[in-house]
Amino acid sequence: MAVACALDAPDPDTLLAGALARDLDRSFERLVIAYRTRIVEFVARMLHDNARAEDVAQDVFVRAYRALQTYPAERTGELRLRSWLYAIAHNLTRNAVRDAPPRSDSLDFDDGEPRAALADPDPGPEEALLRAVAWDSVAEAIGRLSPALRPAFVMRYVDELSYDEIAASLEQPVGTVKASAHRGLLAVRAYLEKNDA
Amino acid sequence: MPEISPDFTTAICARIGLDRYITAESALGGVYVAWSADGVSAVRQSGDEEAFEAWYAERFERRCVPAIEDDSIATAARAKLRGEDADVPIDLHECSEFEQRVLRKAAEIKGGGARPYSWVAREIGSPGATRAVGNALGRNPVPLLIPCHRVVRSDYSAGGYVFGGEAKRALLEREGVNFGAIGEVVRRGFRYVGCDDGYFCLPSCGDIASRLDEPGFLGLHSLEEAHEHGLRPCRTCRPMAA
Numbered sequence: 001m002a003v004a005c006a007l008d009a010p011d012p013d014t015l016l017a018g019a020l021a022r023d024l025d026r027s028f029e030r031l032v033i034a035y036r037t038r039i040v041e042f043v044a045r046m047l048h049d050n051a052r053a054e055d056v057a058q059d060v061f062v063r064a065y066r067a068l069q070t071y072p073a074e075r076t077g078e079l080r081l082r083s084w085l086y087a088i089a090h091n092l093t094r095n096a097v098r099d100a101p102p103r104s105d106s107l108d109f110d111d112g113e114p115r116a117a118l119a120d121p122d123p124g125p126e127e128a129l130l131r132a133v134a135w136d137s138v139a140e141a142i143g144r145l146s147p148a149l150r151p152a153f154v155m156r157y158v159d160e161l162s163y164d165e166i167a168a169s170l171e172q173p174v175g176t177v178k179a180s181a182h183r184g185l186l187a188v189r190a191y192l193e194k195n196d197a
Numbered sequence: 198m199p200e201i202s203p204d205f206t207t208a209i210c211a212r213i214g215l216d217r218y219i220t221a222e223s224a225l226g227g228v229y230v231a232w233s234a235d236g237v238s239a240v241r242q243s244g245d246e247e248a249f250e251a252w253y254a255e256r257f258e259r260r261c262v263p264a265i266e267d268d269s270i271a272t273a274a275r276a277k278l279r280g281e282d283a284d285v286p287i288d289l290h291e292c293s294e295f296e297q298r299v300l301r302k303a304a305e306i307k308g309g310g311a312r313p314y315s316w317v318a319r320e321i322g323s324p325g326a327t328r329a330v331g332n333a334l335g336r337n338p339v340p341l342l343i344p345c346h347r348v349v350r351s352d353y354s355a356g357g358y359v360f361g362g363e364a365k366r367a368l369l370e371r372e373g374v375n376f377g378a379i380g381e382v383v384r385r386g387f388r389y390v391g392c393d394d395g396y397f398c399l400p401s402c403g404d405i406a407s408r409l410d411e412p413g414f415l416g417l418h419s420l421e422e423a424h425e426h427g428l429r430p431c432r433t434c435r436p437m438a439a
Contacts, residue, residue, distance in 0.1 A: 025215055025260050025262050026262045026263070028213075028215065028262075029206055029210075029217070029262075029264065029265045029266070030265060032205070032206045032209060033206070033265060033266065036201055036205055036206075037201060040198075040199055040201055040205075041198050041199075044198060044199050050198070050199040051199075053199045054199060054201065054202060054205060057205075058205065058208050058209050058212070061209045062209055062212045062213060065209070065213045066213070
């Protein structure tokens, strides 16, 4: 995959990282435009709070800018922007989610039972199921996901990041984020089935 | 999912100390319009990005970079520069308190009219500060949006302008200022013009611009003369302040 990319034309993120490395100020609005929708939506899902999402998403970009100011150009040029921004967004939303009072009806499959599904983390049909149901219900289910499962689930099934990118964003092993995303998926599906019934 | 505000990027730029600019069309051709989160901070002739950015950094001590997208401030500024009615927030933080008073006063002058520098000085309560008024207008960071071109010399010649005196005169003429007739009034030694509606005006008052070409207007040499004719000062041009 990496080899194939290297042989193709550079992807937009590589070009953007290069532009940021050359002149951060002149290229920064490009970064905001490229990622604002994703980041605002990700934050909204993580916080389960649309009203605060824009403010927190702005914090994400301010943090990103301040970090880029301190990076040498080589480091900026080699950044994997997507997972890097999600990592900042995750860090900023994590505390807010953790500090929020736990919901008594929080969805969490962490019952200590090993699940057969974890052996095959490729969701396939479940992903299609998620797309088919009303978004309101999914958003409600995401809001009820436990903080441990929510970021990996949202990054994988809503924002469609690769497991490598999610692992980089969350600073967790790939196996762990696969498990979290899948457990989140099972929890969301169970919630949807229960509430549709 | 939440709607993203058109000022999303502007709020971020405000926090990281980065201003942006666009190129907009105006009555004087292309201009750079720079803005912060507080409003438009600069309007300058377009043409040389590097020179503009260097001038901006020097004057405002902030970096200004080309914008990719318009926000609500840029949209309003474009409309206003096209001649449409638009409420454009202006950022005058960099101007002194005196300069701000001068510029706010200049902003009140409606198109079609002009006022002498001394008029502005009196109106802001600093009657001796005519020269300082001229300097403040010369430093106007947002020409066209704050119409400093509508402030002229006491003989109603155009005077200086950041885009050049010729451009100033052309702009005023386009707005309806009748330089020929005003010059004639001044040449005949009149300071005010009496109108048949019971008011008297400055020769450059926008309300009488079209009537100056008609024969038989009442030229007045002084305020006393206006009082003798029982005329009251025009509420638009407030001639007592000149």
